[in-house]
Amino acid sequence: MTKPILRSRGWTDSAVRDFLPEPEGLKPNPRFAAIGAPMPVWRPATVASVEATPEWQAWLERSLRRRRTTLEALAETEDVDFRARVEAVSAAIEAEGGAPRDKE
Known part of the structure; x- marks a missing residue:
């Protein structure tokens, strides 16, 4: 997965x-x-393992609060192709045991 998707x-x-x-x-x-x-890339399993850690989840919560945004807002786009890639990657990460996308 690439940095724009991350x-x-x-x-x-x-x-x-x-x-x-x-x-x-x-x-x-x-x-x-x-x-x-x-562009550097990582496997969904790698990202999933990181996103499942308490350290990552605590960091994400603080980061979103500091940026005054949500995951939904960060993923908003009118680019249909990018949206499809984001959704496919999100499904792959969740299948590997990563944090669900709708977690704030």
Whole structure:
């Protein structure tokens, strides 16, 4: 899963750095294929294991409160393709035992 999808689940750059291991792969950047750096990616199982921890859940709660937002607001988009990817990833993470998306 890429950082834009992680962002829709509440992740920030500092949370990625603090909670996730090194990227498990690299994916070509679809917006800047010719000149863009590859995007780091993580498996849903990896993200699920982190999101299931009390440390992550406490961090997410504080972060959302500090940002005065919700997971629903972070995931809002009119991009149908992105919405479909977010929903597919959310289902995969939940199947692995991660935190449900509607948790605030």
